[in-house]
Amino acid sequence: MSKILNEVLAANREYVDNFGDKGDLPMPPGRHFAILTCMDARLDPAKYAGLAEGDAHVIRNAGGRASDDAIRSLVISYKLLGTREWFVIHHTNCGMELFNDEIMRDLLANSLKTASLNEQGLWYDTGEGPGSHEAKHISWLTIKDQEQSVHEDVVRIRTHPLVPRDIPVYGYIYDCKTGRLIEVPSATEAGKAA
Numbered sequence: 221m222s223k224i225l226n227e228v229l230a231a232n233r234e235y236v237d238n239f240g241d242k243g244d245l246p247m248p249p250g251r252h253f254a255i256l257t258c259m260d261a262r263l264d265p266a267k268y269a270g271l272a273e274g275d276a277h278v279i280r281n282a283g284g285r286a287s288d289d290a291i292r293s294l295v296i297s298y299k300l301l302g303t304r305e306w307f308v309i310h311h312t313n314c315g316m317e318l319f320n321d322e323i324m325r326d327l328l329a330n331s332l333k334t335a336s337l338n339e340q341g342l343w344y345d346t347g348e349g350p351g352s353h354e355a356k357h358i359s360w361l362t363i364k365d366q367e368q369s370v371h372e373d374v375v376r377i378r379t380h381p382l383v384p385r386d387i388p389v390y391g392y393i394y395d396c397k398t399g400r401l402i403e404v405p406s407a408t409e410a411g412k413a414a
């Protein structure tokens with residue numbers, strides 16, 4: 221068995237031993253809010269936003285972007301599970317700032333194996349081919365500027381035809397150096413409930 225698999229299952233046994241009464245939690249989030257944030261391993265929304273099991277929905281993807289699938293989750297979160305306030309939280313030093321669609325397409329066209337980053341901050345392939353050209357069908361939703369990406373995503377959610385006007389959408393950047401959430405005022409303004 222892989223080391224990681226062993227570790228995860230051991231941690232889970234410990235979690236089960238201390239599970240307490242969490243088996244009685246209702247499905248709808250008790251604090252009625254949702255967070256859309258990046259999958260970055262340094263971010264722990266439960267800790268940075270003070271969540272316990274049952275409190276809130278956390279939707280994560282690369283960049284914390286308001287992709288069609290993220291919006292699908294948010295609409296379900298509100299429509300069926302009663303959340304009333306949403307956060308879009310991107311972060312400093314996000315990996316999504318280190319490439320663009322063209323770079324990703326070229327890398328994947330060469331090889332599917334893990335790529336490397338050189339000292340100049342340029343990606344290059346060290347793994348063998350073949351690669352695939354399927355990547356050209358995907359928008360990778362990369363980020364050039366965090367404030368701009370938070371603003372764009374809040375606007376995309378705010379103006380989506382399936383999102384009702386009365387949900388405030390807050391825009392923040394998590395600072396990886398301090399753990400602090402920093403508001404993007406233009407995003408929060410754009411995300412105001414009407």
Ligand SMILES: [Zn+2]
Pocket residue numbers: 258259260282283284311313314315316
């Ligand atoms: Zn990120």
